Amino acid sequence: MELIIGPRLFSTWSLRPWLVLKRCTGDFAVRELDFNTAEGHAEMLAVSPTGLVPVLRVEGETIWDSMAISVWCAERYPQVRLWPIDAHARWLARSAACEMHGGFSALRTACTMNPGHPMVGPERSPPPEGEAVAADIRRLVSLWVEMRTRFGAGGDYLFGDWSVPDAFFTPVAARIRHYQIDLAAHGDADGVATAYVATLLAQPDFLEWSEQALAGVASR
Ligand SMILES: N[C@@H](CCC(=O)N[C@@H](CS)C(=O)NCC(=O)O)C(=O)O
Incomplete structure (x- = not known):
């Protein structure tokens, strides 16, 4: 494979x-x-x-x-068990992953990941501007806060235990870090979404990916 x-x-x-x-x-x-x-x-x-x-x-x-x-x-x-066991959580987990898969185009366009703006590494860029991007970020925050609050009691991921939506949201967490986006300014009053971003960025598998990406740069 x-x-x-x-x-x-x-x-x-x-x-x-x-x-x-x-x-x-x-x-x-x-x-x-x-x-x-x-x-x-x-x-x-x-x-x-x-x-x-x-x-x-x-x-x-x-x-x-x-x-x-x-x-x-x-x-x-x-x-x-890549999807939550609870049926209601599972239905919404699929909706959330599909929303990320097909949506947030303003955020993706404004916060590109390319050779000049890599997903990992110490480089940082100024936060994006514009209402369309702000609306995407507010939607992310409200989705994350709702799912964490309703289903997240069993762990630190979106639905408690790790599930597919966490994989789909990891790149956007990297964008939030790279572009220094302040989620508190987009509705994250209690820091729930900010903590979720930190969880995604601390995933051991993501750290492994980051190390491999940076090692590839070093060996060029
Ligand atoms: N919807 C596709 C999107 C795939 C996609 O856009 N891949 C980008 C890489 S990040 C690509 O292959 N770009 C190469 C190109 O545009 O030439 C998926 O989920 O796999």
Whole structure:
């Protein structure tokens, strides 16, 4: 089984299924392609039906899209419980992960992750401006506060124990850190969303990803 990803420094889409797979098994290979080089781009077109990463190669198939890979993981590793056990929590966990997968476009556009704005490392950029981005951040805060308050009693993740939405929100936590976004100014009166961001950034798997990303830079 091989997960083909973009550059660890800024491929937010690649990080999500990598975090999900890591929860399921250590038994997978990773191939990192740099789509900013002509060679890497050509390889992406060869391995991915959409020309985008991540893709998972398994049992003779190529599964594309971070959500499809996460759904495959939940099916393949049911014992890992990638979604909350409680039915109500599970319905909303899927809604939250899908909202992240398809939404927050103003925030994504204003707070890009690219070679100049990497996901990890000590660099920081000024906070974004504009009402559309502020509205996205307020929505994130209200979603996180609601889910943490309703379902988070059993642990520090969005639904208590770790689940797929935590993987989907980790890249946005990295954006919040990189762009120094103050969640208190966007409705996080009690610090619940700020604490959740800290939890995501302290995940051992995310720290491992960050180390690998920075080691890749050092070895260039
Ligand atoms: N909806 C897709 C998005 C995949 C995507 O946009 N991947 C970016 C990497 S972060 C990509 O492959 N970019 C390469 C390019 O645009 O050439 C998913 O969830 O997997």
